[in-house]
Amino acid sequence: MAQIPHFIGKSALTYLICRDYVAYCVRRPQVFKAIPAPLIAIVIFTAAAMVGKLDLGTVGDLGSITRALPAFLIPDVPFRLETLAIIFPYSLALAIVGLLESLLTSSIVDDITDTSSDKHREARPRNRQCH
Structure with missing residues (x-):
């Protein structure tokens, strides 16, 4: 639309x-x-x-497209509690979407491979060591 x-x-x-x-x-x-x-x-x-x-x-008729890669920079935003209060709901929503995608992918892989994975470990890793 x-x-x-x-x-x-x-x-x-x-x-x-x-x-x-x-x-x-x-x-x-x-x-x-x-x-x-x-x-x-x-x-x-x-x-x-x-x-x-x-x-x-x-x-290309709608506008120009640059051929250069975007530059990496830290945004010019003050790091205060007010700024964190503004971005917190969005970051929480993105974290939830990422978690759901991870759990859904894990379920699909479990179904395809006829195996079982620990969803609790996927959602809340207790340690950061690779096994």
């Missing part, structure tokens, strides 16, 4: 390509499930646009 404003006022060819892309993604998973349909569609439609030299918009 966030991309829809970028399609307003584009050529009829753009709308046809988008329609065909969505139709392909909807129909293709029923035929071939090993590779995700959107990935196959991106490759097919990109190749068709390049070979046919179709006049379609690109990401």
Whole structure:
């Protein structure tokens, strides 16, 4: 839905390509499930646009993209209790998401390998030694 404003006022060819892309993604998973349909569609439609030299918009038309890697820096934020109070809810939410992802991955690996892992140890390591 966030991309829809970028399609307003584009050529009829753009709308046809988008329609065909969505139709392909909807129909293709029923035929071939090993590779995700959107990935196959991106490759097919990109190749068709390049070979046919179709006049379609690109990401570069929306703005410039720098080729340099971002610089590493420490943010210019005061290290006070007030700052920690602001970032604490976000850091807690990210920690919970990370823990849930770790536990879900552990469950999936347990199912695939027919083994059992200690979820308590995964969630709360008692020592930091590798075994």
